[in-house]
Amino acid sequence: MNLVRAELLKIRTTSTWWLLALIYLPLWGLALFFNYLQADALASGNVGEVPENQADAVAAASLPDNLAANLYTNGQFFGLLMVLLLGVLVVTNEFFHQTVTTTFLTTPHRSAVMVAKLVATAILGLIFWLVTTGANLLVGSAVLEAVGVGARFGGPVWEAIALNALAYVLWAILGVGLGVLIRSQIGATVTGILLYLGGAIGAVIVISTLAARFGDWINNIQLLVPSLASSLMVTGADIPGNPPRWAGAAVLIGYAVVAGVVGTLTLRRRDIS
Structure with missing residues (x-):
């Protein structure tokens, strides 16, 4: 616990967390604006002409619970990018400011340091989620009332x-x-942004193109893309044509376990000089 508190102190005493929060705030507002327009269109049925093969998915997305789930998890796409970058900076800050040597001299057990960083960053991720969820519940309930659905829980x-x-x-x-x-x-920050945003956008284009050519079963491939798997997790109920929510959670857990294990082994063996 002392190591976890030390890692939390390192983050709290730097500008990293509030800079990411300032970047995220307008992105959260932008996401809310588009989610409001989507909720209004779905609740009123003004979605235009829907292809026959997508009618069931649109009907499922229009259900009150699904509208509420979308609004109460508003900003997830950009929020996850922020906590990804926070996790990156928790490690790279040590090398950038050349404090990593002092860290390992104080605590020679590198695995313990790595676990502390993982736990501290997970706690910060939960705090990030808690704050955004509190705002989403307040604003989302108001939006649901405005579109005539009413708050759903x-x-x-x-x-x-x-x-x-x-x-x-x-x-x-x-x-x-x-x-x-x-x-x-x-390098790590740019790579993280490119993998997250580029991977999501590129995967949507590729999967949509392949699904149109070979059939809707291709949509199951989205599970292999972490950013799409996490989006799948927050649907209020399973959408026809999409993999189940638990599958998205299982795949993302697998990626996180691999990242944690590989990161720990790498930190134990790599020269830090």
Whole structure:
């Protein structure tokens, strides 16, 4: 616990966390604006002409619980990117400011240091989730009232909120693993952004193209893309044509476990000089 508190202190006494929070705030507002427009369109049925093969998915997305789950997990896409970068910076800051030698001289057991970083970053990811979820519950309830649905707090909604918390923790762990593999602060940060944003956008384009050619079963491939797997976790209920939510959670857990193990082994063996 002392090591975890030390890691939390390192983060709390730097500008990292509040800079990421300032970057995230307008992105959260932008996501809320588009989610409001989507909720209004789905609740009123003004979605235009829907292809026959997508009618069931649109009908499922229009269900009150799914509208509520989407709003109560608002900003997840950019929020997960922020905790990913936070995890990266927890590690790379040590190398950038050349404090890593002091850290390992104070605590020679590198595995213990790595575990402390993972736990501390996971705690920060949960705090990030808690703050955004509190704001989402307040604003999301107001939006649901405005579009004529009313605030919803059914079982599927709480499941989406809980799985969202898990996603924040797992992406924080992925960030730590990436920071260990790429010591350069700029290099790791740019790589994380490109993998997250580029991977999500590129995968959507490729999967949509392949699904149109070979059939909807291709949509199951989205599970292999971490950012799409985490988005799948926060649907209020399973959407026809998409893999189940638990599958997205299982895949993301697998990525996080691999990142944590590889990061720990790498930190134990790599020369820090």
